[in-house]
Amino acid sequence: MEVSGLVKKYGSVVAVDGLDLVVERGSVLALLGPNGAGKTTTVEVCEGFRRADGGSVRVLGSDPRSPDLRARVGVMPQGGGGYPGVRADEMLRLVAACAARPLDPAWLLDVLGLSGVGRTPYKRLSGGQQQRLSLACALVGRPELVFLDEPTAGMDPQARRLVWELVGALRSDGVSVLLTTHLMDEAEALADAVVIMDGGRVVAAGTPAELTSPHADDQQLRFRARPGLDLSLLTGALPEGLRVREASRGTYLVQGRIDPQVVSTVTSWCAQQGVLAEELTVARRSLEDVFLDLTGRELRS
Amino acid sequence: MSGFAPGTFTPAPGRGRLGRMLWAQTRTEAVLTLRNGEQVLLTVLIPVALLVALSLMSVVPMPEPRVGSAVARILALAVISSAFTGQAIALGFDRRYGVLKRLAATALPRWLLVAGRVAAGFAVVAVQVVILCVTALLLGWQPPTAAGALWAVVLLVLGTLSFGALGVLLGGALRAEIVLALANIAWFLLLLVGGVALGVDGLPSWLVTVVELLPSAALAEGLQSALVDGSAPGVRPVLVLIAWGVAAGTLASRTTKLG
Numbered sequence: 038m039e040v041s042g043l044v045k046k047y048g049s050v051v052a053v054d055g056l057d058l059v060v061e062r063g064s065v066l067a068l069l070g071p072n073g074a075g076k077t078t079t080v081e082v083c084e085g086f087r088r089a090d091g092g093s094v095r096v097l098g099s100d101p102r103s104p105d106l107r108a109r110v111g112v113m114p115q116g117g118g119g120y121p122g123v124r125a126d127e128m129l130r131l132v133a134a135c136a137a138r139p140l141d142p143a144w145l146l147d148v149l150g151l152s153g154v155g156r157t158p159y160k161r162l163s164g165g166q167q168q169r170l171s172l173a174c175a176l177v178g179r180p181e182l183v184f185l186d187e188p189t190a191g192m193d194p195q196a197r198r199l200v201w202e203l204v205g206a207l208r209s210d211g212v213s214v215l216l217t218t219h220l221m222d223e224a225e226a227l228a229d230a231v232v233i234m235d236g237g238r239v240v241a242a243g244t245p246a247e248l249t250s251p252h253a254d255d256q257q258l259r260f261r262a263r264p265g266l267d268l269s270l271l272t273g274a275l276p277e278g279l280r281v282r283e284a285s286r287g288t289y290l291v292q293g294r295i296d297p298q299v300v301s302t303v304t305s306w307c308a309q310q311g312v313l314a315e316e317l318t319v320a321r322r323s324l325e326d327v328f329l330d331l332t333g334r335e336l337r338s
Numbered sequence: 339m340s341g342f343a344p345g346t347f348t349p350a351p352g353r354g355r356l357g358r359m360l361w362a363q364t365r366t367e368a369v370l371t372l373r374n375g376e377q378v379l380l381t382v383l384i385p386v387a388l389l390v391a392l393s394l395m396s397v398v399p400m401p402e403p404r405v406g407s408a409v410a411r412i413l414a415l416a417v418i419s420s421a422f423t424g425q426a427i428a429l430g431f432d433r434r435y436g437v438l439k440r441l442a443a444t445a446l447p448r449w450l451l452v453a454g455r456v457a458a459g460f461a462v463v464a465v466q467v468v469i470l471c472v473t474a475l476l477l478g479w480q481p482p483t484a485a486g487a488l489w490a491v492v493l494l495v496l497g498t499l500s501f502g503a504l505g506v507l508l509g510g511a512l513r514a515e516i517v518l519a520l521a522n523i524a525w526f527l528l529l530l531v532g533g534v535a536l537g538v539d540g541l542p543s544w545l546v547t548v549v550e551l552l553p554s555a556a557l558a559e560g561l562q563s564a565l566v567d568g569s570a571p572g573v574r575p576v577l578v579l580i581a582w583g584v585a586a587g588t589l590a591s592r593t594t595k596l597g
């Protein structure tokens with residue numbers, strides 16, 4: 038699947054502004070970005086629900102609006118997807134009836150933990166149960182490519198892990214996946230490729246590893262201590278080129294090339310201040326940090 | 339959690355058989371209507387209650403034979419209730435819940451999505467007709483001639499299509515709550531002044547001309563000819579129904595939104 042130079046406007050609002058991305062066959066691409074970044078818009082153009090105002094989109098070699106594509110693609114929209122009064126199992130069976138060789142609906146309901154609510158009307162399912170049913174509907178037709186728009190939104194941790202596992206299984210069975218998320222850990226855990234977007238544009242793209250560790254001297258040391266410590270002495274004691282700041286109340290960040298000497302300097306400074314450094318960790322940048330660096334904003338505002 | 343056997347999700351895409359898809363969708367939509375309490379109230383209980391009231395009480399003026407005239411009018415009302423009001427409300431909320439998008443994302447062709455809804459509409463009307471006719475027989479209704487019955491079926495089909503198109507026009511374009519309000523108001527107006535409960539006889543002549551051009555009056559009048567007189571409906575009622583249906587259908591195909 039290939040998107041290049043995609044532009045989509047709603048009146049005067051430019052929701053997607055020259056976006057490029059490629060999903061390789063059998064791989065998982067995560068489209069990551071804050072609310073309003075244009076993720077759903079991008080996905081809906083690829084699903085053929087919206088017409089692009091510019092650029093080109095090819096899905097499995099066809100125009101995304103081609104009717105022949107419908108059977109080959111599974112879609113999990115962001116929210117919704119059942120008649121208000123339909124029972125969960127009826128809805129899944131209806132969608133299964135549209136496919137030539139569907140998965141067994143009863144099995145799928147069971148896998149997604151929905152057997153107990155199979156006879157519950159859609160509007161009385163909880164948000165997370167509706168999401169799971171929607172995922173089941175996306176997968177039941179054995180598609181080649183699936184679009185999952187925020188598949189884990191509103192799910193409890195157990196259901197989230199299940200979705201992660203499912204995405205892993207899809208990938209190893211050769212299904213291509215385009216998913217959107219706000220969750221950095223989700224993108225890092227699932228995706229072969231990550232495209233970070235903001236304001237309708239791509240701000241970074243690559244594998245999670247490429248994005249999170251571009252340079253050896255771009256590591257960080259993080260610790261928690263009493264808020265409001267005076268950092269000038271610490272800055273002075275550390276080698277040139279290291280940046281120190283209180284990233285959020287009580288969380289301190291040292292960024293740059295972190296070696297054993299740096300860790301030792303930090304702990305002895307803490308001892309001088311009479312504070313205990315808690316949760317002291319040395320880590321690669323997370324995708325969260327990448328996003329912050331690129332846009333100057335937190336991902337979740 | 340031990341994971342999934344390799345090959346569980348190996349792609350095997352393909353479109354289901356058309357007949358099976360049509361059946362699945364028709365069945366689901368018809369069952370949903372008949373399971374919904376408010377829809378049953380609107381499409382079955384109220385028409386049956388009005389049929390009994392019109393047949394037994396002489397508050398509303400009604401040509402003789404009384405039960406026969408009541409059946410004609412209430413069958414017209416039943417079509418308006420299910421094909422128009424019920425359809426519009428259901429569509430409004432289906433859109434709100436994202437069903438149309440969901441189905442449009444499956445291999446179900448668009449024309450089949452429409453065909454399934456139409457077929458479900460006919461199924462519900464058939465159930466209404468059976469229940470109302472049995473009630474009428476219990477009230478002493480003299481069934482019409484074979485020719486009259488045949489014309490009645492033609493008119494019911496035409497009326498269902500026409501009002502169905504109007505229902506889709508309303509339910510496919512506006513917000514669910516607005517659809518709900520408008521569809522109910524329209525139902526009341528058509529019942530009271532649209533030539534359904536009251537014939538056009540008592541009205542001033544300029545108003546008669548207007549009312550006679552409404553699909554509700556056309557359907558009621560046509561059914562009156564077929565069921566009471568056992569004769570073919572006039573040309574005007576048939577043309578009025580076709581004109582409304584074609585106009586509403588054409589417009590609806592442009593204005594109906596999936597979500």
Ligand SMILES: Nc1ncnc2c1ncn2[C@@H]1O[C@H](COP(=O)(O)OP(=O)(O)OP(=O)(O)O)[C@@H](O)[C@H]1O
Binds near residue numbers: 073
């Ligand atoms: N139907 C619409 N009409 C007008 N503007 C819209 C419409 N849908 C989205 N937008 C605007 O387009 C921009 C992108 O929206 P989009 O839904 O694609 O974001 P998103 O990345 O999916 O956000 P979220 O994380 O909240 O789901 C937003 O500024 C939004 O206000």
Ligand SMILES: [Mg+2]
Binds near residue numbers: 077078115186
């Ligand atoms: Mg979105």
